[in-house]
Amino acid sequence: MAWLSSSSRLALCVLVIVAASLAVATPDDYLSPHNVTRSSVGVPAVVWNNVVAAFAANHVAQLNAGGCELQPSGTSVYGENLYYFSSESSSPAADAVASWVSEEQWYNHTTNICSAPEGNSCGHYTQVVWRDSTDIGCAEVVCDNGNGVIVACNYSLKGNIPGQSPY
Numbered sequence: 001m002a003w004l005s006s007s008s009r010l011a012l013c014v015l016v017i018v019a020a021s022l023a024v025a026t027p028d029d030y031l032s033p034h035n036v037t038r039s040s041v042g043v044p045a046v047v048w049n050n051v052v053a054a055f056a057a058n059h060v061a062q063l064n065a066g067g068c069e070l071q072p073s074g075t076s077v078y079g080e081n082l083y084y085f086s087s088e089s090s091s092p093a094a095d096a097v098a099s100w101v102s103e104e105q106w107y108n109h110t111t112n113i114c115s116a117p118e119g120n121s122c123g124h125y126t127q128v129v130w131r132d133s134t135d136i137g138c139a140e141v142v143c144d145n146g147n148g149v150i151v152a153c154n155y156s157l158k159g160n161i162p163g164q165s166p167y
Contacts, residue, residue, distance in 0.1 A: 027053070029093035030138040030153060034128055037101050041109075041129050043167045046136045049156060052078060053137025056152040060141040063150050068143035070150060079127045079155035086148045092140050096151040100124035112165045126166040130159025 027048040035045040059073045059080075070084045083096035103125035106116035114122035127133065138153040159166060 025093035033097035049135035056154045057139035064141045079158040083151040127159045130166045132157045133159045
C-alpha cells in the first residue's frame, strides 16, 4: 500500500470497514431455507444460478436508485419474490424466506386454493416450492435513503402458473 497516497489509504480503509460491517448473504443463506421448505413437500432442491442472481442484483439496484420503493421487476422470464425490511436485518436472507414460507398456512394443496386474509397471499410460498423452479438467484440492497433493506429472489423456471399446482 506504499504506492497509495495517505488520503487513498484512508478511503480504502473506510471502504473495507464499511464492507465488513454489512451482513452480505451468501448463496447458501438463500438456498438452505428454500431447500428445507421444498424438501418438506417432496420437491427437489433448487440450485444457485449466477445469471438469475445477476438479474436480481440489477433489480434491487434499480429499486435503490428509485428511492427503495418495493416494485416487481415486471419480468416474464423469471418468478420473483420481494421482501422489504424497514430496518437492517442481521439475516435478511433467512428473514425474507421465512416470511414467504409463512404463507403456507393459507395454502391448501389438496384444492390448490389460497385462503389468505385480505392483504395477504400464498404466491410467495407457492413460488418457493414450485416444482419446476430449479434455479434461483437472490440479492439484497441496503437502501441509500436509510429506509431499510430490500431482498429479491428470482426463480427459473417461473412458477405460479394459473391452474397448475406447485407440487
